[in-house]
Amino acid sequence: MKTDSTGLPSVQQLNGTFEIANPCAACDVRTRAVCAALNNAELTELSEHSRHKELSAGDTVFFEGDPAEAYYVVMDGALKLYKLLADGRRQITGFLFKGDFVGLAFHTDHTFTAEALKGSKLCQLPKQRFETVADHSPQLGHRLLTLASAGIASAQEQMLLLGRKTAAERLASFLLWLSTVQGREAAKPLDRISVPMSRADMGDYLGLTVETVSRTVTKFKTSGLIRLCDHNEIEICDRETLSSIADGEELD
Amino acid sequence: MKTDSTGLPSVQQLNGTFEIANPCAACDVRTRAVCAALNNAELTELSEHSRHKELSAGDTVFFEGDPAEAYYVVMDGALKLYKLLADGRRQITGFLFKGDFVGLAFHTDHTFTAEALKGSKLCQLPKQRFETVADHSPQLGHRLLTLASAGIASAQEQMLLLGRKTAAERLASFLLWLSTVQGREAAKPLDRISVPMSRADMGDYLGLTVETVSRTVTKFKTSGLIRLCDHNEIEICDRETLSSIADGEELD
DNA sequence: CGTCGCATTGACTCTATTCAATCCGGGTGG
DNA sequence: CCACCCGGATTGAATAGAGTCAATGCGACG
Numbered sequence: 001m002k003t004d005s006t007g008l009p010s011v012q013q014l015n016g017t018f019e020i021a022n023p024c025a026a027c028d029v030r031t032r033a034v035c036a037a038l039n040n041a042e043l044t045e046l047s048e049h050s051r052h053k054e055l056s057a058g059d060t061v062f063f064e065g066d067p068a069e070a071y072y073v074v075m076d077g078a079l080k081l082y083k084l085l086a087d088g089r090r091q092i093t094g095f096l097f098k099g100d101f102v103g104l105a106f107h108t109d110h111t112f113t114a115e116a117l118k119g120s121k122l123c124q125l126p127k128q129r130f131e132t133v134a135d136h137s138p139q140l141g142h143r144l145l146t147l148a149s150a151g152i153a154s155a156q157e158q159m160l161l162l163g164r165k166t167a168a169e170r171l172a173s174f175l176l177w178l179s180t181v182q183g184r185e186a187a188k189p190l191d192r193i194s195v196p197m198s199r200a201d202m203g204d205y206l207g208l209t210v211e212t213v214s215r216t217v218t219k220f221k222t223s224g225l226i227r228l229c230d231h232n233e234i235e236i237c238d239r240e241t242l243s244s245i246a247d248g249e250e251l252d
Numbered sequence: 253m254k255t256d257s258t259g260l261p262s263v264q265q266l267n268g269t270f271e272i273a274n275p276c277a278a279c280d281v282r283t284r285a286v287c288a289a290l291n292n293a294e295l296t297e298l299s300e301h302s303r304h305k306e307l308s309a310g311d312t313v314f315f316e317g318d319p320a321e322a323y324y325v326v327m328d329g330a331l332k333l334y335k336l337l338a339d340g341r342r343q344i345t346g347f348l349f350k351g352d353f354v355g356l357a358f359h360t361d362h363t364f365t366a367e368a369l370k371g372s373k374l375c376q377l378p379k380q381r382f383e384t385v386a387d388h389s390p391q392l393g394h395r396l397l398t399l400a401s402a403g404i405a406s407a408q409e410q411m412l413l414l415g416r417k418t419a420a421e422r423l424a425s426f427l428l429w430l431s432t433v434q435g436r437e438a439a440k441p442l443d444r445i446s447v448p449m450s451r452a453d454m455g456d457y458l459g460l461t462v463e464t465v466s467r468t469v470t471k472f473k474t475s476g477l478i479r480l481c482d483h484n485e486i487e488i489c490d491r492e493t494l495s496s497i498a499d500g501e502e503l504d
Numbered sequence: 505c506g507t508c509g510c511a512t513t514g515a516c517t518c519t520a521t522t523c524a525a526t527c528c529g530g531g532t533g534g
Numbered sequence: 535c536c537a538c539c540c541g542g543a544t545t546g547a548a549t550a551g552a553g554t555c556a557a558t559g560c561g562a563c564g
Contacts (some may be wrong), residue, residue, distance in 0.1 A: 025432045046514085075301045081408075083409070083412045085416060085500070087500055088426070088499050090407075091416045104400065104404050105401050107398070107402075109400065110396035111405045111408060134394075135390045135393070135394055135399070136390065138393070141387070141393040141397065142392075145397060148397060148400035148403075148404060149356050149357050149359065149400065150406050151400075152356050152407060153330035153357045153363045155411065156333075156343075156345040156357065158336060160343040162414035164337060165341075166551080166552095167552070169408045198352055198506055198509095200510080200511095207414060207415030207416065208553090210510090211552085211553075212553075214513080214551055217511095218512075218538090221292075231561080231562090248338055249339070251363065259528055358561095369561085386517075399538080418519080418520095419520070450540080450542065451543060451544090452543095460521095461522080463521075463545085464519090465543095466543060466544055466545080467520090470544075
């Protein structure tokens with residue numbers, strides 16, 4: 001098949017009811033990402049202008065303050081989003097994984113930096129074109145609103161964590177969340193989770209220092225709540241207790 | 253004019269270009285609230301099913317966990333939104349004022365409690381009907397998305413505050429934010445701000461205790477950054493310094 | 505095998521919390 | 535009118551939980 005400079009198959013024509021050949025057809029986050037809300041015509045329209053981006057660990061997608069020029073879908077890998085204070089203090093506001101959408105929460109300029117945690121693949125959608133489609137597609141509009149709504153709800157959950165939870169409660173909440181996220185494909189929480197971020201990243205997400213994260217992990221490990229497996233893998237041994245810690249229930 | 257049981261003028265007919273008599277026409281948040289994105293037909297459609305709610309200080313609009321049945325526009329007064337932990341620890345996730353919209357961030361159930369800070373008036377829009385209008389109106393859809401996007405951005409700002417700022421930085425940020433919010437109508441930040449919430453509420457919003465809030469207010473007062481006027485009024489005396497504190501810039 | 509980056513552990517400090525005692529202003533009832 | 539009360543705000547003293555600083559451990563990689 002003939003391909004253009006981006007390696008995407010080119011679209012020949014656009015007529016009628018049969019399936020249009022376009023790169024999205026083969027995309028394995030297609031059914032889970034925002035794209036699921038698009039019909040074929042819209043998909044084709046967008047895919048013609050989409051670009052795939054390959055990132056290595058530490059690569060930055062965009063910086064806080066940069067003009068916003070595109071939306072992104074995470075096709076594979078993991079990103080962290082963060083904000084900085086003048087003296088370098090950092091708050092990670094979210095981690096994104098396969099299927100997640102980057103683009104809510106900015107207007108003309110980005111309000112946070114987006115950086116790859118590890119090798120990742122993104123699908124870049126030009127801002128203007130995406131917004132036009134969004135304005136004309138009730139399905140997509142609805143989907144975006146649902147996503148935004150979920151985003152606000154989880155942001156509020158995170159405020160509760162940052163404002164009112166202890167170190168142990170924060171870590172427990174985080175591990176359970178990771179477990180849920182990584183179980184998305186399987187549609188059930190995983191007991192064996194991979195932790196693609198450093199202790200420093202965990203700290204900057206949980207409003208703690210590296211040392212406190214490390215100490216708390218150790219505490220969980222010695223009390224048998226979790227087990228550290230090979231590099232970057234954690235096994236949840238006692239989900240029950242972890243849950244009650246996460247929810248701040250008094251323990252006797 | 254004939255009115256129904258809710259005290260709203262009834263709508264006689266709905267034809268053509270001239271203005272339809274409906275209660276929203278006289279609403280003074282009409283141009284600033286979500287409603288600004290509605291055309292006359294949509295406005296009429298919604299207003300026919302809207303209900304106004306009067307609240308006294310401490311009244312609850314809905315509780316976390318309640319099934320979500322409506323959206324609300326704050327016509328006057330002030331609300332606080334909060335989440336609780338099992339043992340009573342509380343995190344206020346936002347304060348809403350005249351013109352603000354309540355309804356993003358919930359799906360079937362409310363994820364937070366909404367309570368009046370003082371006497372307030374709300375416009376209640378039935379969930380189903382509002383969503384139908386939203387799905388059919390690109391203007392409203394766009395507006396909601398913009399609101400949601402702004403909501404996420406400010407939630408992230410709050411995460412930075414809760415996760416990484418000191419007590420003084422938090423209070424300074426809060427006061428400047430209040431100043432901006434109360435200057436919305438005047439389109440410029442106010443130096444004389446009214447503080448409708450208690451110290452406890454401020455603490456629960458900023459992730460601090462009442463005592464720490466009080467001490468920090470006193471510190472700002474004695475350093476001449478602010479002045480306490482009559483009950484619940486604070487004057488910002490040194491916006492410059494307050495800003496640099498809020499942004500975490502090192503002071504010499 | 506040595507180095508580098510991240511993680512862990514230890515000792516000490518400090519900020520914000522906790523607990524407790526006033527203070528203050530507004531409302532009430534004698 | 536004034537004493538009393540009550541809830542919120544302030545202040546003080548002691549404490550604790552997380553932060554800071556510093557040393558060491560560990561694993562990947564050249």
